[in-house]
Amino acid sequence: MRSPGGARQFGIYAALLAAAALAMTPLFWLVASVFKNPEDFFHYLFFPPANRLTLQNFVHLFTAEPFVRYMANSLFVTGTVVLLQVFLSSLGGFALAKYEFVGKRAVTLLMLAMLTLPSQMMIGPTYELVYRMGLIDQYAGLIVPSMVNVFGIFLFRQAISAVPDELYDAGRIDGASELRLYWEVTLPVIRPMIGAFCLISFMGQWNSFLWPQLIFSSQEHFTLPIAINQMQGVYRTEYGRIMSATLLSILPVTALFLLLQKEFISGLTSGAVKG
Amino acid sequence: LKASVGRRAAPYVFLLPFALSFVVFTAYPLLRSLFLAFTITNGPKSLVFVGLDNFKFMFSDPDFYRAVRNTTLFALGSVFVQLPVSLALALLLNQAFLRFRNLLRFAFFSPYLLGQVFTAVLFAVVFAPQYGLLNRGIDWLLPRSLQDLTGLGLETAWLAKPSLIMPALVMTALWMYAGFNMIYFLAALQAVDRELYDAAAVDGANAWHRFLQVTLPGIKPVLMFVVILCVIGSFQLFELPWFMLNSGAGPEQAGLTVVMYLYVRGFVPGDLGYASAVGWVLALGVLGVSLLQLRFVGGRQGGQGAGRRRKADARRTPPRVSESPEPSSERVAKGWLLKHGKRVDVR
Numbered sequence: 001m002r003s004p005g006g007a008r009q010f011g012i013y014a015a016l017l018a019a020a021a022l023a024m025t026p027l028f029w030l031v032a033s034v035f036k037n038p039e040d041f042f043h044y045l046f047f048p049p050a051n052r053l054t055l056q057n058f059v060h061l062f063t064a065e066p067f068v069r070y071m072a073n074s075l076f077v078t079g080t081v082v083l084l085q086v087f088l089s090s091l092g093g094f095a096l097a098k099y100e101f102v103g104k105r106a107v108t109l110l111m112l113a114m115l116t117l118p119s120q121m122m123i124g125p126t127y128e129l130v131y132r133m134g135l136i137d138q139y140a141g142l143i144v145p146s147m148v149n150v151f152g153i154f155l156f157r158q159a160i161s162a163v164p165d166e167l168y169d170a171g172r173i174d175g176a177s178e179l180r181l182y183w184e185v186t187l188p189v190i191r192p193m194i195g196a197f198c199l200i201s202f203m204g205q206w207n208s209f210l211w212p213q214l215i216f217s218s219q220e221h222f223t224l225p226i227a228i229n230q231m232q233g234v235y236r237t238e239y240g241r242i243m244s245a246t247l248l249s250i251l252p253v254t255a256l257f258l259l260l261q262k263e264f265i266s267g268l269t270s271g272a273v274k275g
Numbered sequence: 276l277k278a279s280v281g282r283r284a285a286p287y288v289f290l291l292p293f294a295l296s297f298v299v300f301t302a303y304p305l306l307r308s309l310f311l312a313f314t315i316t317n318g319p320k321s322l323v324f325v326g327l328d329n330f331k332f333m334f335s336d337p338d339f340y341r342a343v344r345n346t347t348l349f350a351l352g353s354v355f356v357q358l359p360v361s362l363a364l365a366l367l368l369n370q371a372f373l374r375f376r377n378l379l380r381f382a383f384f385s386p387y388l389l390g391q392v393f394t395a396v397l398f399a400v401v402f403a404p405q406y407g408l409l410n411r412g413i414d415w416l417l418p419r420s421l422q423d424l425t426g427l428g429l430e431t432a433w434l435a436k437p438s439l440i441m442p443a444l445v446m447t448a449l450w451m452y453a454g455f456n457m458i459y460f461l462a463a464l465q466a467v468d469r470e471l472y473d474a475a476a477v478d479g480a481n482a483w484h485r486f487l488q489v490t491l492p493g494i495k496p497v498l499m500f501v502v503i504l505c506v507i508g509s510f511q512l513f514e515l516p517w518f519m520l521n522s523g524a525g526p527e528q529a530g531l532t533v534v535m536y537l538y539v540r541g542f543v544p545g546d547l548g549y550a551s552a553v554g555w556v557l558a559l560g561v562l563g564v565s566l567l568q569l570r571f572v573g574g575r576q577g578g579q580g581a582g583r584r585r586k587a588d589a590r591r592t593p594p595r596v597s598e599s600p601e602p603s604s605e606r607v608a609k610g611w612l613l614k615h616g617k618r619v620d621v622r
Contacts, residue, residue, distance in 0.1 A: 042406030092293035099286035121554025124547035125307035178285035207390030
């Protein structure tokens with residue numbers, strides 16, 4: 001295709017920049033808002049003059065609110081769930097991709113069917129189950145039901161199917177056990193998929209609200225979404241504090257994304273663009 | 276042979292942890308919810324069987340219809356506002372001469388990283404009357420006469436006026452998901468055969484015709500996939516209105532969605548039975564809508580674009596020998612889970 005002429009190029013750049021400005025302005029506004037006093041919050045659209053900048057919103061979060069606790073809870077719960085999901089899904093995906101066994105087709109079809117169902121229909125019985133297990137208002141009550149990710153096992157099955165069988169044959173000739181084939185052959189070569197899935201799984205758990213809201217009642221267990229929901233009710237128009245909590249809450253996801261960006265984009269589209 | 280015993284046992288052992296947790300936390304709850312849907316429960320402690328009462332009540336409850344209507348409106352808004360914008364962004368970004376493509380792509384994609392909860396918290400303030408970011412922008416851009424005409428301006432109370440709540444939700448979703456959908460379109464556009472454009476140019480087709488005759492057929496499977504993804508996601512809307520409307524449905528319940536209805540009518544009073552019944556109706560509705568779409572829009576999709584796309588994919592994934600191609604429902608479901616993994620992972 002020929003490149004369009006100068007005027008059209010200019011138009012395309014202008015449209016893209018306008019769209020990028022629309023996408024970025026709320027984020028910029030968010031960053032500016034956390035450094036403002038309540039009386040300045042709406043007075044200055046973005047940043048106030050340098051001498052009016054303040055850190056009091058953060059001070060409040062770290063002194064009057066157990067914000068560190070919320071953050072630690074979210075990091076702990078999300079980290080554990082991501083690790084469990086990666087482990088269970090990759091191990092299961094390995095079995096589905098590289099072995100023949102009785103019932104393989106049935107298992108695959110069953111899980112396929114599950115993929116299309118919205119999870120909300122299972123929340124009731126899961127609550128009942130977690131209640132009977134005595135895990136209401138405990139970290140385990142959130143972590144244990146969250147460790148299954150059917151989508152994960154399919155992603156990993158797909159990635160591991162692409163690993164050449166020769167690698168495994170060579171390993172077996174060298175006398176490697178099946179477990180070592182998983183640990184030392186499979187995992188290293190599917191690192192991009194692990195990266196992509198880590199981010200997908202992290203984002204899902206990090207933003208999860210409904211289930212934690214249902215099972216956690218004590219403040220000390222609250223994850224960030226529940227805590228922020230509560231802050232919205234308590235602080236009402238103290239927007240600076242709520243915005244500060246929001247900004248801090250999205251930093252871990254952003255950091256992880258920057259770290260895993262390349263893997264994430266390819267993992268995201270691999271399911272869709274493939275024929 | 277010892278080795279082959281290990282090899283035969285291995286898949287069962289490897290699958291066991293996943294399979295066990297799957298049975299306990301997915302398969303069992305699914306079956307159980309089918310039973311619970313015909314009961315009223317007192318929290319998780321006790322229940323009574325009530326036959327079809329839950330469904331009778333649901334279908335006579337005006338709030339349920341309000342929730343369905345709102346959710347449907349949101350889904351339509353998402354498909355007809357979000358997706359054209361996403362596609363336009365992808366087309367612009369796909370220009371060969373473009374510089375800073377990755378930077379721009381990141382700029383468009385970054386709102387998605389916030390997730391629905393934090394996006395909603397942010398936009399609850401962006402939509403604030405008088406001094407909120409949006410109204411300041413409108414006041415700055417729109418001449419006074421147009422402000423009077425449209426009724427939009429500094430004073431607009433987006434989240435307090437029932438008629439403006441749905442537009443506000445659609446705009447917020449647009450901000451958050453436009454760049455996310457764009458990633459799919461961009462990948463699809465890059466897989467369309469360049470030679471087809473050259474051939475069309477030789478035939479004298481203008482840009483619009485090239486778009487209709489080459490681009491659109493080329494990306495059709497992905498387009499379908501994204502549409503279904505978008506609809507399925509929209510039907511599960513909950514956090515966005517909940518966090519934007521002060522943990523509620525807003526004035527005149529204008530922000531009530533089906534999942535919010537499930538939560539407020541099921542969980543808040545402790546009736547897991549009713550929650551399950553609403554869940555099943557939601558699931559069947561989502562399934563029905565997806566099937567309709569596949570039938571009416573996706574029915575004619577076929578070899579046209581698919582073969583071409585293979586070429587580009589071959590780089591990433593070598594062709595599989597023994598497996599049949601994945602059914603399309605799997606792809607749909609994958610994307611759906613990807614976009615809305617939160618609610619699914621958590622359960």
